[in-house]
Amino acid sequence: MIIAVDFDGVLSSAGKWPEVGEPNEALMNWLSDLRTGGHKVILWTCRVGEALESAVAQCREHGLEFDAVNDNIPEIVEMYGVNSRKITADYYIDDKAVVVKFEKGKEHE
Known part of the structure; x- marks a missing residue:
């Protein structure tokens, strides 16, 4: 299983960017x-540069390492032969997520 997880508002409290907030231990x-x-865990965040380094450092300080950061894991790149900009994961953990389900024969708003 591959899990892509956001940082701000998920692994760390929101509203602190570019600093890191309180960790979600x-x-x-x-x-x-x-x-x-x-299982594989990918950090999937808009952070770059020093802000990204601070996020990764906070996670490491609390015992969380990543299999990839803002990138696909090598096994996925090898499987598909390309490294898509869209991260491949089984689950995405994000504070801005919207779940959309469409079922055949059912009206949707």
Whole structure:
């Protein structure tokens, strides 16, 4: 399983950019446990440069490492033969997410 997770408002409290907010230790611990179990975790954030480095450092300080940062994991690149700009994951954890489900034969608003 591959999980892509956002930083601001998810792994860290929102509203602090470019600084880092308070860490979401429960989520960091859960993701770290998933990695220990063989799952892959990707940091998927708009942060770049020093702001990104600060985010990764905060996560490391709380025991969370990433298999990729703003990039696909190597296994996905090898499987498809390209490195798409859209990160491939089974689950996306983001504070701005909207779940859209369409079912055949059902009206949607």
